[in-house]
Amino acid sequence: MMKPIQVYRGEYIESAHDVHIAVVSAKGDLLAYYGEPSRLTFARSSMKPFQALPIVESGAMDAYNLTEQELALFCASHSGEPMHRNTVAEVLQKINLEENDLQCGTHIPTDIASYNQLIKDGGELSPLYSNCSGKHAGMLVGSVNQNMDVDTYRELAHPYQQQIIDIIAAVSDFDREQIATSVDGCGVPVHRIPLQKLALAFSRLANPSSWGETSQERRDSLEQIRDAMVTYPEMVAGTKRFDTDLMKAYGNRIVAKGGAEGVHCFGDKETGVGVAVKVDDGSARGTNVASMEVLHQLKIGDPSIWDQLETYHHAPVLNAREEKIGEIRPEFELERL
Template sequence: MNYTKPIQVYRGEFVESTHDVHVAVVHANGDLIAYYGNPFRQTFARSSMKPFQVISVVESGAIEKYQIEDRELSLFCASHSAEPYHREAVSNILKKIQLEVDHLQCGTHVPMDFESYKQLIREGRELTPLYSNCSGKHSGMLTACVMQGFDVESYREVSHPYQQQIIDNIANITGYARDKIKTSVDGCGVPVHRLPLYYTALGFARLAAPEHWEQGSEQRKDSLRRVRDAMTTHPEMVAGTKRYDTDLMTAFKGRIVSKSGAEGVHCYGDRETGIGVIVKVEDGQGRASSVASMEVLQQLQIGNPTIWEQLKDYHHAPVLNARDEAIGKVVPNFKLKRL
């Protein structure tokens, strides 16, 4: 076993497993600031792309017409835990656009909030799409479709006009050529987009600090600010209780905008420095993504020891057994290469 890997998993005092990671750190002006591994690795950033997928909702005028609250806009960007307030918010959005739960085509799964799942079992109720961690995103897509008069039955298809708008917006915000963006199908059934890490990090830099994006239109920069502010003002809607995105944005009090993705992806942007970061764990293990993400944060000296202490369990993540005892830890073991 190679014990020099960038993420090490200890059981007691012994390394039991390791993970490779790739990191890109990019300024909103396009400069690659630092990296680890391959900063141009082609990657599906999965749910980390949600803040860009929601831009057309904002620019369509739907926020104003349907009186979408900032916490609901934040939910459009979410991979939520399906806590009661998440489900209630999705239901409220559907009422505003006069659609039903059955219009959500995200499928369903056991919610991350286990208390909600236990209550469902006790009451003898079935899972619905409201419990999907992507129901917020899908309600946002439906909101944009209703606003623009698009078909709401085929909104998942890559050929659908709203999905084409999303590709346009991703290309614009990240600077990656539209014809080079490849798509496949995400876990919730909608298109997912494949880009080099560098460009996704650049997109997060522009989301966090659009004022540094000289070529961006004022409308687009205003849209990015609106999404950023909704996410950072209502971080509980983006993820949930004891979730990394929520806790990271809460600790930084609006400075950091953060969004995780499946298969070991985590992205964030820093308003103060104008940089964006993406972490990709090579084997897709999510347990390593927050560890790598926090290590990058500290190597870049973003924040201070007080904030880092609040987030320490994401940086040196405890490994727990069935008795909820800490019997190991997941720790970083790498240094960024600065440019």
């Protein structure tokens, strides 16, 4: 049986990936799926918009004169470009903390130009370069504003992390006691919920007004996070990154956030539809292709938008000379309910 994501070298299939997809309505009904829509999945960085919710709900935005760009960065898996690193540093200054208060660790950034410049200058990698430094800065903001301990902010028992679990349970309609946790790549808790519940969370992020069983304050907070992400998508990811280009192409209609190990989620502001994708083997190269195919099959957008994003839909396979020698293609049809 043909797998849903095919990797071609020339005209020959070289590799393939299984994928699980859940499409839900604003009411939480499963509208379409592929694979196992109830698959228990660690949301990884796709959970970042909800991990930032206590910042808004605690009043920290006004208390520290935080900008919408900074709020978008709290939801980011950024590339480590100067705009990202400088913004994290500015946030830390506003709350009277320093770079060494970030507990995200470090790694080589996606923005290789910044890394090459760092080496040329004789510098060393720091936590600012971590793609999760925005999220960690946000967690510090939320903790400082609520007089919580900043040295233990990433521990599961910390009250900020417990607030996040409360939020995930509420926004996904999933029993709090059933949310399994482990540790994410940057050291904070990561949450495991059914794929269709993750899709519901993104439906509510995209269209909070459709969520009737919650407070107006929470709807307003979700709307503020959504608007920050779609207005400043370059802060959520970076230059030539899928989430940035996707949100730019759709204007303020689509809010999107990818995660490690083949996770990608988005919500449609107009219809309230939420989508969650998980590539079974964790390969990130299948997520963009799968998400773009879902957008096509659901007829979200139009050809002018899809043309802008074509290299993410049928992703080119390049050799070391930057020549196209193959393609990653979607080969699946959603099951409609």
